[in-house]
Structure formats: structure tokens, C-alpha cells
Amino acid sequence: MNKLSKSSFKIPELTPAQIVGELDRYIIGQSKAKRAVAIALRNRWRRQQVTGSLKDEIYPNNIILIGPTGVGKTEMARRLANLAHAPFIKVEASKYTEVGYVGRDVESMIRDLMDTAVAKIRAEQMRAIQSQAEQRAQERLLDILLPLPKSARKKKPEGDDGDRGLTIEQHRTTREKIRAELGNGQLEDRTVEVEVEEEPYSTMQIFSPQGIEEMGFNLQEMLGPMIGKRKRRRQCTIGEARDILLSEETDKMLDMDRIVREAIFRTESMGIVFLDEIDKIAAPGGQTEGGPDVSREGVQRDILPVVEGTTVTTKYGQVKTDHILFIAAGAFTVAKPSDLIPELQGRFPIRVELEHLTTDDFVRILTEPENALLKQYTALLTTEGIELSFTEDAIREIADIASRVNERMENIGARRLHTVMTTLLEDILFDAPVMSKKKLAITKPFVRKTLKDIVEDEDLSRFIL
Numbered sequence: 001m002n003k004l005s006k007s008s009f010k011i012p013e014l015t016p017a018q019i020v021g022e023l024d025r026y027i028i029g030q031s032k033a034k035r036a037v038a039i040a041l042r043n044r045w046r047r048q049q050v051t052g053s054l055k056d057e058i059y060p061n062n063i064i065l066i067g068p069t070g071v072g073k074t075e076m077a078r079r080l081a082n083l084a085h086a087p088f089i090k091v092e093a094s095k096y097t098e099v100g101y102v103g104r105d106v107e108s109m110i111r112d113l114m115d116t117a118v119a120k121i122r123a124e125q126m127r128a129i130q131s132q133a134e135q136r137a138q139e140r141l142l143d144i145l146l147p148l149p150k151s152a153r154k155k156k157p158e159g160d161d162g163d164r165g166l167t168i169e170q171h172r173t174t175r176e177k178i179r180a181e182l183g184n185g186q187l188e189d190r191t192v193e194v195e196v197e198e199e200p201y202s203t204m205q206i207f208s209p210q211g212i213e214e215m216g217f218n219l220q221e222m223l224g225p226m227i228g229k230r231k232r233r234r235q236c237t238i239g240e241a242r243d244i245l246l247s248e249e250t251d252k253m254l255d256m257d258r259i260v261r262e263a264i265f266r267t268e269s270m271g272i273v274f275l276d277e278i279d280k281i282a283a284p285g286g287q288t289e290g291g292p293d294v295s296r297e298g299v300q301r302d303i304l305p306v307v308e309g310t311t312v313t314t315k316y317g318q319v320k321t322d323h324i325l326f327i328a329a330g331a332f333t334v335a336k337p338s339d340l341i342p343e344l345q346g347r348f349p350i351r352v353e354l355e356h357l358t359t360d361d362f363v364r365i366l367t368e369p370e371n372a373l374l375k376q377y378t379a380l381l382t383t384e385g386i387e388l389s390f391t392e393d394a395i396r397e398i399a400d401i402a403s404r405v406n407e408r409m410e411n412i413g414a415r416r417l418h419t420v421m422t423t424l425l426e427d428i429l430f431d432a433p434v435m436s437k438k439k440l441a442i443t444k445p446f447v448r449k450t451l452k453d454i455v456e457d458e459d460l461s462r463f464i465l
């Protein structure tokens with residue numbers, strides 16, 4: 001039986017409403033887009049529950065998010081992947097139009113996705129074995145500090161090895177005493193000698209015409225075990241020794257086969273690829289002749305099989321892309337989704353438009369999300385012992401200024417709030433360590449005064465905001 005099907009991991013059972021609720025913690029507004037991605041995510045869970053051959057016939061609802069810059073497209077995809085515990089990667093579709101990217105390279109997005117899955121699951125496993133590995137490292141450290149008495153050993157040691165001629169009973173009590181001393185940190189600076197494995201040093205450099213990446217695997221990693229590891233004795237402090245031993249024990253306990261199996265499973269059935277700037281590879285008005293547009297259409301043709309379902313060779317093995325969820329995004333100011341080649345359009349059946357953000361949205365974005373900008377700056381200044389607060393009308397003024405600057409110059413959406421905030425708080429952030437006032441209330445007059453000149457002077461605001 002294929003071990004993959006035995007994967008213990010279940011896609012978390014969030015209902016669409018719960019998914020929207022989770023997204024609401026970070027993203028303001030955009031309810032249509034939230035609903036669409038929530039349904040797509042729930043459908044993958046539903047597919048997981050389907051039994052029989054129909055399961056393989058159910059394809060993901062790939063989505064195109066259409067909307068101006070800075071309104072939450074990328075943020076939404078990232079939060080979605082997080083709460084789904086799904087392998088996630090964001091790539092710019094336009095990068096494949098650059099010189100040097102052709103054909104096969106589009107598949108590198110799947111290799112990257114697989115890499116993130118492996119790293120994630122490895123980290124999960126490490127957390128799971130952490131305390132056990134720590135224990136083992138501790139026992140090994142004790143063995144080094146107080147070797148077993150000669151009489152208790154199977155193999156006779158050579159030369160002096162620190163045997164203190166203790167009886168087994170004495171040895172046991174001494175070991176416990178040292179354990180206690182280690183525990184309360186008394187011995188941290190003492191030096192010990194540990195045997196460390198050296199990374200196999202390969203003098204070979206392998207070049208292939210396509211480069212390592214193209215080959216989908218890493219020769220160094222493959223040859224590593226064959227070259228073997230050398231051991232070397234090293235003097236170090238107890239603290240360092242503990243780290244060395246811990247990482248060795250962790251490596252021994254990690255089950256790489258299982259990690260890779262699980263990573264393939266999760267990538268294939270839950271992976272999310274966020275294809276940003278998809279509009280940049282669409283040719284407006286259906287023009288296909290000459291110029292860069294040929295390569296744009298070429299990129300669409302390259303992407304197509306990956307989205308439709310193909311098998312990509314990665315250094316961990318074959319990964320099928322049939323059920324990976326693709327979320328594409330673009331501003332589509334020049335090109336339209338209908339300018340994409342029909343086959344690709346068909347693979348992205350769900351289109352959602354994101355809304356422009358209003359001043360009211362800005363007020364909420366400044367204050368409500370868990371990572372809201374005002375919360376971030378308040379936390380930063382707390383570290384300097386300064387209590388920062390904002391009056392309600394000050395917040396509205398900031399939001400209003402951001403909206404006005406967006407209207408007058410380029411509309412960069414919520415990103416404008418970042419530039420306005422850094423400008424507003426620049427002096428405070430600079431002087432904070434030497435400020436005598438420990439409570440600062442940002443008021444509307446303060447906002448006006450600080451930003452007035454910049455907002456009113458077109459040239460200045462172009463540079464600063």
C-alpha cells in the first residue's frame with residue numbers, strides 16, 4: 001500500500017464562515033474576495049472527504065483576484081495559506097518573461113513550493129521531538145563530564161579518560177549531582193571536549209549546462225552520505241557542547257523519509273501557489289504579433305501544464321500538480337482576464353474584484369487588524385518606555401491624508417499608510433531614547449502640523465509620501 005494515503009495530517013476543518021472570520025482579523029473589507037477564497041479552501045477539505053475515484057476528478061477552484069495595488073490581494077493569499085497550514089509560495093508571473101526564463105523553469109515554482117513544505121514539516125517534527133532530543137543530549141553531556149567507571153564498561157578504554165575510580169554507586173550519585181549543577185546553570189562556562197562531526201567537505205564542483213537547479217536535485221546532498229563524515233575533537237564550553245549534541249541528536253531522530261512523504265502529500269493535496277502579476281503576462285486586446293507579447297503568451301503556455309496538472313521532478317521526488325490551488329492576482333488596468341489564452345482562462349474559473357479602499361477603510365486598517373500599524377508603532381515605542389496613543393480625530397486625519405495623497409498622486413492603496421506613518425513619527429522615532437516625556441498623545445493638530453507642508457507641496461509629497 002502506498003504510504004502516502006496513510007498521512008496522519010488532516011486539513012483543518014474550518015467552515016467558510018470561520019475562514020472569513022480568520023481573514024477578518026487581518027484584512028479589512030474585501031468580503032467578496034474573502035468568500036471566494038473561503039469556498040475554494042473548504043472545497044479542498046470536502047474533496048479530501050470524498051471517497052472513490054471521483055475524488056481525483058475534482059479539481060481546485062483556481063481564482064483570479066482582480067484589483068488595484070495595495071488593497072490586500074497578497075495579504076489575503078498569505079493569511080489564507082497560514083490558516084490552512086498549507087505549503088505556500090508567491091511568485092511573480094512576470095518574472096518568467098525575463099530573459100533566461102523559458103519552458104522548464106516555470107516548474108521551479110513547484111520545486112520551491114516543495115522546499116517550503118519540507119522546511120515546514122521538518123520544523124514541526126523538530127518541535128515534536130525537541131524535549132526528547134534535549135534529554136538525550138543531556139545524557140551524552142553527562143557521559144562526557146563523568147565517564148562510566150572502567151569496571152562498568154564493556155570496552156576497555158585506552159589511556160587516561162578521566163576515570164576517577166568510582167564505584168558504580170558513587171558514580172550514580174555523582175552523576176545526579178552534576179545533573180543538578182547543569183540544571184541550575186552552574187557549569188555553563190566550564191570547558192569540555194566533544195567529538196563533532198565535520199560537514200563532509202567536497203572538493204568537487206559540478207557544473208552542468210543547465211545548472212544544478214534545472215536538474216532538480218543537488219549532487220552535493222546526494223554524495224554527502226557516500227563521502228562520509230569525519231569526526232574531530234573540539235574544546236568548547238558546556239553551553240556550546242549542549243548545542244552541538246542537541247543538533248546531533250535532533251538530526252538522528254528526524255525521520256527524513258517521513259518528512260519528505262508528508263511534504264509531498266501536503267504539497268500535492270493542499271499546496272497553494274500565488275501567481276502575482278498575472279496581468280503582466282496577458283497581451284492586451286488580443287495582439288499576439290511581435291515584440292514582448294510573443295514571450296508573454298509563451299509564458300502562459302508554459303504555465304498552463306503546471307496549472308492543468310503535470311508531474312514535476314523535484315530533488316525529493318515526483319510531485320503532481322493536479323490539485324494544487326492557484327490563486328492569481330493582478331491589477332488588470334491595461335490587459336483584461338479575457339486577454340489571457342483561453343486554456344488558461346478556463347483554468348481560473350473564479351474571478352473576484354477587490355474594492356478600492358476608502359478613508360473609512362483606512363481608519364480601520366490603521367487600528368483593527370492584529371498587526372495594525374498603530375499597534376506596531378505603539379509596541380515599538382513601548383520598548384523605549386514611551387506610551388504612545390492616538391486620538392480618534394488624529395487617526396481620521398492620517399487616513400484622510402493618505403486618501404488625499406493617493407488621489408492626487410499614484411494610488412498605492414493601504415501602502416500609503418506606511419509612508420504617511422513613518423513621516424509622521426520620524427522625529428519621535430529618532431528622539432525616543434532621549435525623550436523626557438514618557439506619554440505622547442498624537443492629536444489632530446500634531447498630525448496637521450507635521451504633515452501639512454509635505455501634503456500641500458506637490459513636489460515634496462512626491463518624494464516623501
Ligand SMILES: Nc1ncnc2c1ncn2[C@@H]1O[C@H](COP(=O)(O)OP(=O)(O)OP(=O)(O)O)[C@@H](O)[C@H]1O
Binds near residue numbers: 027068070330
Ligand atoms: N484590506 C486591507 N486590510 C488590511 N491591510 C491591508 C488591506 N489592504 C492592504 N493592506 C496592507 O497594505 C499592504 C499591501 O497590501 P498587499 O500586499 O496585499 O497589496 P496587493 O493588493 O497585493 O497589491 P499589489 O497589486 O501591489 O501586489 C500590506 O501591508 C497590507 O497589510
Ligand SMILES: [Mg+2]
Binds near residue numbers: 073074075276
Ligand atoms: Mg501583491
